[in-house]
Amino acid sequence: MPARRIIPCLDVRDGVVVKGVKFRNHRVVGDIVELAERYRDEGADEIVLYDITASTEDRGVDVSWISRVARVLDIPFAVAGGIRSVEQAARRLEFGADKISINSPALERPGLIDELAARFGSQCIVVGIDSRNDGADFVTHQYTGNPDKSRSTGRSMIEWVREVQDRGAGEIVLNCMNSDGVREGYDIEQLAAAREVCTLPLIASGGAGAKEHFADVFEKVDVSGALAASIFHSGEIPIPDLKRYLDQCKIEIRL
Amino acid sequence: MTVIVDLGCANLASVGYALERLGVPFKISRDASEISAADRIILPGVGSASFSARQLDSRELRAVLVKATQPILGVCLGMQLLYETSEEGDAICLGLLSGMVTRLEVSAVETWPHMGWSRLRQTRNDSRLLSGIDDGAYAYFVHGFCCPIDDATVGEAEYGARFAAAVEKDNVFGCQFHPERSSAMGAKILKNFLEVPC
Numbered sequence: 001m002p003a004r005r006i007i008p009c010l011d012v013r014d015g016v017v018v019k020g021v022k023f024r025n026h027r028v029v030g031d032i033v034e035l036a037e038r039y040r041d042e043g044a045d046e047i048v049l050y051d052i053t054a055s056t057e058d059r060g061v062d063v064s065w066i067s068r069v070a071r072v073l074d075i076p077f078a079v080a081g082g083i084r085s086v087e088q089a090a091r092r093l094e095f096g097a098d099k100i101s102i103n104s105p106a107l108e109r110p111g112l113i114d115e116l117a118a119r120f121g122s123q124c125i126v127v128g129i130d131s132r133n134d135g136a137d138f139v140t141h142q143y144t145g146n147p148d149k150s151r152s153t154g155r156s157m158i159e160w161v162r163e164v165q166d167r168g169a170g171e172i173v174l175n176c177m178n179s180d181g182v183r184e185g186y187d188i189e190q191l192a193a194a195r196e197v198c199t200l201p202l203i204a205s206g207g208a209g210a211k212e213h214f215a216d217v218f219e220k221v222d223v224s225g226a227l228a229a230s231i232f233h234s235g236e237i238p239i240p241d242l243k244r245y246l247d248q249c250k251i252e253i254r255l
Numbered sequence: 256m257t258v259i260v261d262l263g264c265a266n267l268a269s270v271g272y273a274l275e276r277l278g279v280p281f282k283i284s285r286d287a288s289e290i291s292a293a294d295r296i297i298l299p300g301v302g303s304a305s306f307s308a309r310q311l312d313s314r315e316l317r318a319v320l321v322k323a324t325q326p327i328l329g330v331c332l333g334m335q336l337l338y339e340t341s342e343e344g345d346a347i348c349l350g351l352l353s354g355m356v357t358r359l360e361v362s363a364v365e366t367w368p369h370m371g372w373s374r375l376r377q378t379r380n381d382s383r384l385l386s387g388i389d390d391g392a393y394a395y396f397v398h399g400f401c402c403p404i405d406d407a408t409v410g411e412a413e414y415g416a417r418f419a420a421a422v423e424k425d426n427v428f429g430c431q432f433h434p435e436r437s438s439a440m441g442a443k444i445l446k447n448f449l450e451v452p453c
Contacts, residue, residue: 002371002414003393040438045372071272076395076436096268098397098436121302123368123397170370200366224371254372254393 003254004218004246005045005225006239007203008232010035012051012081015065019230026052029233036069036077039232042239044075045254048101048173048227051081052145063092070096078126081145084112086119093120101126101173104142107153107160110167117168127169128205131157131190132177138190141177157190161198172198173227175205183209183231186217195221203227211242215249257449258293260320260333261285262300262310266435270299270330273435277442279449291319294453300332304356304400305344307332320349326426326451327351334422334429335402343400351427354403361415368399369414375421375432375440382409384423384430384447392440394420394432402431426451 010017017035018026039047079092080101089100106113106127116125130141138157143149174194176187186207201224204217208228217226231237246253259270261283274281300307311317329337336348341356361367372393377385401418410421422429434441
């Protein structure tokens with residue numbers, strides 16, 4: 001199997017990197033290119049750039065920053081946020097993104113996944129899923145980048161995972177909302193439930209607060225990668241330390 | 256001048272940026288005479304073999320590439336195009352290397368396509384392309400079809416089955432992985448290619 005991937009996620013808003021707690025109260029944490037370079041040098045296996053403004057605002061956004069990132073990165077990166085058409089996806093790929101990731105627009109119009117996969121190949125189509133454990137079921141949420149618009153779709157995450165892969169997605173990022181920003185570990189229960197039905201590479205998101213949480217998710221759920229933001233941005237868990245720790249835990253990792 | 260062949264593929268910009276980082280002048284072109292006059296040719300590729308093979312024909316590049324005597328490097332799908340045929344859409348490729356590109360056979364526990372960082376195992380110690388690269392170094396792969404292991408193979412990788420991950424024969428070179436996205440090891444491989452005498 002390929003090495004497990006460590007994936008820092010940069011939430012981008014109005015051209016700067018921000019981070020909020022449970023998707024709220026965003027504060028600026030730095031410049032996109034500087035942070036991308038830092039993670040490249042620290043040994044990140046991939047970077048996700050999530051344009052949280054673009055996802056909720058109904059307007060054409062400037063994505064030329066993608067080429068500034070593509071120029072400096074020698075590892076793959078995905079861009080997410082506000083991609084509602086084949087044309088918008090094509091622009092981002094032309095600027096140098098390796099993958100595009102869609103979330104709310106896929107829930108609005110699931111056929112978008114088929115269109116993107118047919119045009120660009122499944123390998124560069126990632127579907128992000130925001131899901132919350134409401135006690136009875138795992139429920140998919142939409143527009144989570146904006147607290148005023150964020151809402152439940154009422155749709156089962158498990159059913160959505162099945163549909164997404166049938167439509168030709170190449171990878172799924174499952175963001176577990178209960179644990180996101182809380183730093184108490186990945187939501188093993190939700191991830192394991194998704195893993196059971198998911199035949200695609202699955203990336204865990206939401207909840208990383210310690211090195212042990214990464215070992216835990218790789219050992220307990222067969223995820224291809226683990227995504228995190230704040231603990232990397234703050235420098236609390238340096239990626240080289242994390243990777244050495246995972247290597248000691250006998251988890252296959254690229255050092 | 257190094258020319259990157261424009262087959263309308265998504266990783267064109269990334270390959271160009273990788274050369275930019277190495278400080279190497281290059282041109283992106285779909286013009287047959289420009290490509291034929293190049294010192295070195297890079298054939299990138301993302302997408303399907305049949306689509307790209309049609310691009311070779313519609314842009315009248317097939318003859319130029321088949322006759323190329325300068326160093327030529329195929330990247331990912333570009334490497335697959337160096338072979339005779341591909342199972343993907345029954346494409347007729349360039350035939351600079353013999354053999355057929357086939358679908359990667361994965362087991363029940365593996366997902367298709369192969370995507371991620373896998374080890375590159377070197378099979379020869381006289382490779383120009385892999386000179387200075389550690390055996391077993393990780394490279395970034397994204398592909399669903401693969402090239403056969405034969406005497407042109409200088410590096411192999413495994414995902415479901417073993418396949419040729421790096422090849423070289425005379426002036427023809429290929430990487431199944433993406434050197435432009437394989438960190439420092441990828442940059443070194445591109446540099447090695449750019450230093451092959453032409």
